[in-house]
Amino acid sequence: MSKVVLITGGSSGIGKSIGELLLEKGYIVYGTSRNPQNYPNSRFPILALDLTQKDTIKSCIEILFEKENRLDVLINNAGKGITGPIEEISEVEIKRNFETNLFGPINTIKFVLPHMRKQNSGLIINITSIAGYMGLPYRGIYSASKGALELITEAFRMEIKDFNIQMTNVAPGDFATNIAAGRYHAPVLENSLYKIPYGNTLTLMNEHVNGGSNPTIMANAILKIIQTNKPKIHYKVGGFLEKISIVLKRILPDRVYEKMLLKFYKL
Template structure:
């Protein structure tokens, strides 16, 4: 009998990560999720939640060691933990930029580094980096978030080639808008009335929050992960979102850049 696939998901206490964990458990996988402070989620009984902060390498190593002790291997790593950030670039503090990059970019790198020795030993493994459709374009007032996800997307292309000789596959999965807690946990530059970016920035924040609240059920992301796990030769980049969100990616590819920028500006009332 084939052993259960062992899955390791960062940021699995809520939203997309939690949904992936529940769905893969239903599909017969052995799931280990993580959260910075699992004790906070007393009634969480879908799958084990281990303590892990992607900005703290010792917590990552401890969680990975625990999974290896309990299950002997890690077949799939879902690098899902991430944070949002909004603000006009000019007004975004550098420590907030560092925090975003430390979580969304260096965080997944640290977790990959911790699971690779086991995957290399197994000569197999799949790493899915959760990026964002927002990472495919420089969105207004979300430039740092877009850039952090674009950076993760680009290094995935590098990982893919560097890890191929070890039998380890790597890909991105870019979601569109999904209804999660991301807006609540997001760092945002306060839209001060005295700022030259007011009131356009305020309007854009309201629009962004409305999009996330009206977003789809993250179960769609979980189903995409399962499809990727079952692909014989996973592609480098996958997308999951509404037809309109996916269409924006096609437009970015085919339209002249000035036309695309005009369209995006109109969408954001700029």
């Protein structure tokens, strides 16, 4: 029996690449989008889902089970970037980012778990970010929301271990997607004390995304995890410097690591 996979945010970028690869490998794939009508040419069905609206999450899961009567793999891929000096980002935008990157995935898991318990099987993959392992300048809110999902994954795994449901976390580095265009940018204010350093860092971040790896690398990593009997707790998918940065954070003194980041971002 072909496994049924639901990918939140499966209409573009990493989610689309994952969906298309899994489709080629014989999986039954569904993606989600806030506006599925915008993707009439998708190679797999796109269901309506807005991570900030619990009723749409509930409706999406109900529709999926009406169609397939099971869900083998949930991939919490949808997320939103946010940049800016923390002092200048509005509370509304901070809460909106956490609604999308943290509370949305948690609610999706909550709606899926009863069904997976009933079928006595399931795999949940939470896609976070290597940025979630460290507080990055002018990406602090994004780092915090993705880092929180990392810890939620660790706790959830232990809580659901008796239900034959597995959960893992995959942290990608920079990939060539449209995330830079879709993320919220706090404006570079003319009279801001952060104008020059934030402006320069924003340019550097966009360059990293534009020069990022092909999303098919991430898709192949996800396929391998799905085909693994006992997935690890954490996976990192990215370039050598991105992955080694996590190791260095563990072994270097805090101030040394901070100086390394400041030098990298030219601050």
